[in-house]
Amino acid sequence: MNTACTIGSLTLKNRVLVASGTFGYGNEVSAYTTLSKLGGIVTKSVSKLPRQGNAPTRIAETASGMLNSIGLANVGVEAFVSDKLPFLRTLDTTIIVNIAASSIDEYVEVLERVDGEEGVDGYEINVSCPNVKDGGLNFGTKCDMTAAITRALRPRTTKPLIIKLTPNVTRISEFAQACEDEGADAVSLINTLVGLAVDVRTRRPKLSTITGGLSGPAIKPVALAKVYETARAVKIPIVGIGGIMTWEDAIEFLLVGATAVQVGTANFRDPDAGAKIAEGMAAYCTREGIDDIQELVGAMQTAAQATAPGFVAAR
Amino acid sequence: MRVTSIRPVADETYALRFHAPDLAAALKPGQFLNILVSDLSDPLLRRPYSISNIVEEECEILFSVVGKGTGILAAKRAGETIGVLGPLGNTFGYTKDFETALIVAGGIGVAPFPLLTAQLRAEGRAVQTFLGARSASRVVRDGLDNLHVATDDGSEGFHGTVIGCLAQWLETHEAPAPRIFACGPNAMLRATQDFASTYGIPCELSLESEMACGVGICQGCPIERVEGERKYALVCTDGPCFDSRDIIFHEFHA
Numbered sequence: 001m002n003t004a005c006t007i008g009s010l011t012l013k014n015r016v017l018v019a020s021g022t023f024g025y026g027n028e029v030s031a032y033t034t035l036s037k038l039g040g041i042v043t044k045s046v047s048k049l050p051r052q053g054n055a056p057t058r059i060a061e062t063a064s065g066m067l068n069s070i071g072l073a074n075v076g077v078e079a080f081v082s083d084k085l086p087f088l089r090t091l092d093t094t095i096i097v098n099i100a101a102s103s104i105d106e107y108v109e110v111l112e113r114v115d116g117e118e119g120v121d122g123y124e125i126n127v128s129c130p131n132v133k134d135g136g137l138n139f140g141t142k143c144d145m146t147a148a149i150t151r152a153l154r155p156r157t158t159k160p161l162i163i164k165l166t167p168n169v170t171r172i173s174e175f176a177q178a179c180e181d182e183g184a185d186a187v188s189l190i191n192t193l194v195g196l197a198v199d200v201r202t203r204r205p206k207l208s209t210i211t212g213g214l215s216g217p218a219i220k221p222v223a224l225a226k227v228y229e230t231a232r233a234v235k236i237p238i239v240g241i242g243g244i245m246t247w248e249d250a251i252e253f254l255l256v257g258a259t260a261v262q263v264g265t266a267n268f269r270d271p272d273a274g275a276k277i278a279e280g281m282a283a284y285c286t287r288e289g290i291d292d293i294q295e296l297v298g299a300m301q302t303a304a305q306a307t308a309p310g311f312v313a314a315r
Numbered sequence: 316m317r318v319t320s321i322r323p324v325a326d327e328t329y330a331l332r333f334h335a336p337d338l339a340a341a342l343k344p345g346q347f348l349n350i351l352v353s354d355l356s357d358p359l360l361r362r363p364y365s366i367s368n369i370v371e372e373e374c375e376i377l378f379s380v381v382g383k384g385t386g387i388l389a390a391k392r393a394g395e396t397i398g399v400l401g402p403l404g405n406t407f408g409y410t411k412d413f414e415t416a417l418i419v420a421g422g423i424g425v426a427p428f429p430l431l432t433a434q435l436r437a438e439g440r441a442v443q444t445f446l447g448a449r450s451a452s453r454v455v456r457d458g459l460d461n462l463h464v465a466t467d468d469g470s471e472g473f474h475g476t477v478i479g480c481l482a483q484w485l486e487t488h489e490a491p492a493p494r495i496f497a498c499g500p501n502a503m504l505r506a507t508q509d510f511a512s513t514y515g516i517p518c519e520l521s522l523e524s525e526m527a528c529g530v531g532i533c534q535g536c537p538i539e540r541v542e543g544e545r546k547y548a549l550v551c552t553d554g555p556c557f558d559s560r561d562i563i564f565h566e567f568h569a
Contacts, residue, residue: 024532059535
C-alpha cells in the first residue's frame with residue numbers, strides 16, 4: 001500500500017507532517033515519539049534575527065480549541081543553522097523550513113542563507129501569522145503581496161516552495177491561484193483564525209495582545225471548507241491544516257482535496273499524535289483495500305455524484 | 316495511568332493518586348506532570364500539576380476544582396485512567412548551605428510541598444510552613460511540618476496575607492540560615508519576591524502558568540528574565556522553579 005506523495009521535487013514517505021510552531025525543532029519531543037514515522041517536520045518559523053515573542057499571557061484554551069499569541073518566538077536563522085539543523089539532519093524524515101519575515105528582502109535573505117545547507121528539503125513560507133505587528137497578516141491578507149513574495153522567492157531555490165495561507169480573507173482560493181501562477185509548488189492552509197477570549201472576572205482579554213490565533217478541533221470545519229474551495233481552483237497540491245486530531249480527521253482532509261496534512265495543536269496534547277495519525281491512515285487504507293492513498297484525494301462524493309449501494313446514476 | 320484513590324483534603328480540594336512505578340522512582344520535588352483528564356476535545360489540553368507526594372509506587376497530585384478540567388478530574392474514581400506526561404520541569408535547585416526552610420504557599424500552591432518537606436526532613440533541616448487560604452476550610456495540612464495558617468476571612472490563624480504571617484513570625488522567632496520556597500498565585504509570588512529581596516533571604520519560586528504542551532514546543536508559558544541572552548524563560552522547561560532574583564512578573568501575571 002502506497003502512502004507516499006510528491007510535492008514539487010520532493011517525495012514524502014507519508015502524508016502527515018507536523019505543523020510549524022507546534023513541534024519546535026524536533027529535538028524537544030524526540031523522547032516522546034518516533035520522528036521517522038512522520039512524513040515530515042515543518043520547523044518552527046525561522047526569521048532573520050532571533051525573536052523574543054510576545055509578552056505573557058500567550059495562550060488561552062477555548063471550547064475545543066486554543067488561542068495563541070506566541071509572536072513567532074524563534075532562535076533566528078544563524079542559530080537555526082548552527083544549533084538546530086544538525087539534529088534535524090540526523091532524522092529519517094523530510095525537513096521543511098518555515099520562514100517568517102517582515103519584508104520581501106528578509107524572506108529572500110533567510111531562504112538564501114539556508115538553501116545550501118544539507119538537510120533542508122523544502123520551504124513553507126509564512127505569510128499569514130496573525131500575531132506579529134510587522135509582516136504577518138499584513139502580507140497574507142493582500143493578494144498582490146502574497147504573489148510578490150512568491151515571485152521573489154521562486155527563482156532563488158529549486159527546492160519545493162509551499163506558501164502557507166491565512167483563512168482571514170474573503171476568498172482564500174484567489175490567494176492560492178496567485179501562488180500557483182507565481183510558481184509555488186504547493187499551498188498549505190489554513191493558518192489560525194483570528195479570535196479573542198475574555199476573562200469575565202477581571203474583564204480583561206485573556207491574551208496580552210487581545211486577539212490571537214485560534215486552532216484545534218474548533219476550526220476543522222472551516223479548514224475543510226477552505227481546502228475544498230481551494231482544491232477546485234488550483235492544480236498544485238494542497239497541504240490541509242486545521243484541527244486534525246485523529247486519522248479520521250486527516251482522511252477527511254484528503255477527501256476534500258488535500259494531498260497531505262499537517263498536525264498542529266494535537267501535538268500539544270500528544271507529541272506522538274502525528275505518528276499515530278500516519279499509522280491510522282495506513283491501517284484504514286489496508287482495511288478498505290486501497291492500494292494507493294492518492295485514490296482518496298478529492299474523492300468526497302457530493303449528492304450529485306452519490307453512488308450509495310444499490311443506486312444507479314441515470315445517464 | 317490507573318487512578319488508585321481520590322480523597323478530599325479540604326473544601327473542593329482533592330488528593331488523587333495513581334499507580335506509576337517508573338514515575339515514582341524518577342520524580343523530584345518541584346517537578347510537574349501534564350495530565351490529560353479526558354479523551355474528548357473539550358477540555359482540549361493537558362493541565363500541569365505539581366507532584367505533591369510519592370508513596371511507594373504511587374504518585375499523588377493535589378488540585379482544587381476551578382473549571383471543567385478539574386471538575387472531570389474530581390469525578391474520577393479508583394480504576395479509571397488519566398493520561399500522564401512526565402516527569403517535566405526542573406527541581407527545587409537549592410544548594411545545601413541553609414538550615415531553615417521557610418515554605419510559603421498560597422491556596423493550591425501548597426501542592427509541591429509535601430514532597431519537598433519529606434526531602435527536607437530526610438536531610439534533617441528545620442521546616443516552617445506558612446500557608447495562605449481563603450478560609451480555614453480550604454487549608455490543606457497533609458504532609459506539612461510546623462504549619463502557620465493565614466486566612467483572608469480570619470477564620471483561622473493570622474487574619475491577612477501569608478507574607479504578613481511570615482513577617483510576624485520572623486519578628487518573634489529565630490530562623491538560622493533561612494531559605495524561602497514559595498508557590499501560589501503570581502500576586503503572592505511577587506510579594507514573596509519583594510519580601511525576600513528586602514530581608515536578603517535566598518528564595519526559590521515555583522511558578523504556575525497557562526501551558527499547552529509542557530515540553531517547550533508551544534512557547535506558551537514565558538516568564539521574563541532579569542538578564543541573559545533570551546528575554547523570556549519558559550516555565551515548562553526552564554522552570555517551574557526559579558531563583559526569585561532571576562525573573563520579572565508582568566502586569567499580565569495576575
